[in-house]
Amino acid sequence: MNKFIRYSPWLVHFNTGACxxxxxxxxxxxxxxxxxxxxxxxxxxxxxxxxxxxVTGVVTKKAAERLKRLYSQMPNLKYVVAVGACAYDGGVFKGSYSVVGGVNKVIPVDVYVPGCPPRPEEILRALLLLLQREKGVENVSSQTT
Structure with missing residues (x-):
């Protein structure tokens, strides 16, 4: 594991397009x-x-190309968090002609944050869960409350 992700992870936010x-x-x-x-x-x-x-929002055909490019530009030992119902499977836009689907159809996803939209506490909890999983610690709930 990269020691930098363990002690000071840096976030990049990408909106694929939604509400x-x-x-x-x-x-x-x-x-x-x-x-x-x-x-x-x-x-x-x-x-x-x-x-x-x-990653937030529904992944469209145009956004999928950009998402792949962004993911490839990140340094190795990269992690992906899909936030919201649209990032999970397309949400209310699922089945549309221009929608590819969820983020996992384009790049691998490590953690999903369900909701439409999810609360900030859940987003922070998912980030901490990812960090704790990488450190090998099992119980994260006592540290986030």
Whole structure:
């Protein structure tokens, strides 16, 4: 495991296109109210510095190309968090002519955050779950409350 992801993971947020409800919740989750920096979690200045890719929105055919490109530009030992129902399987847009489906149809996903939109606490909990899983610690619930 990369020691940098263990101690100070950098996030990159990518919106594939949807109603922006999940985007607002992701941005709320990284505000001082929830204080993810106490766990070392910060936004990356570039995709080439990112450790964790947070994807929101439904994956369309056009967005799938960009998502693949962004994922390939991240350094190795990269992780993907799919946030919301649209990122899971297409949500209410599932079955549309331009929708590929969920994020997992394009790139591998490590953690899903269900909801439409999910609460900021759940997004932060998913990030901590990912970090704890990488550290090999089983119980994360006592640390997030």
């Amino acid at each position: 922006n409800g999940c985007d607002i919740e992701v941005l709320a989750a990284i505000t001082p109210l929830y204080d993810p920096e106490r766990y070392g979690i910060k936004l990356a200045p570039s995709i080439r510095h990112g450790d964790i890719l947070i």
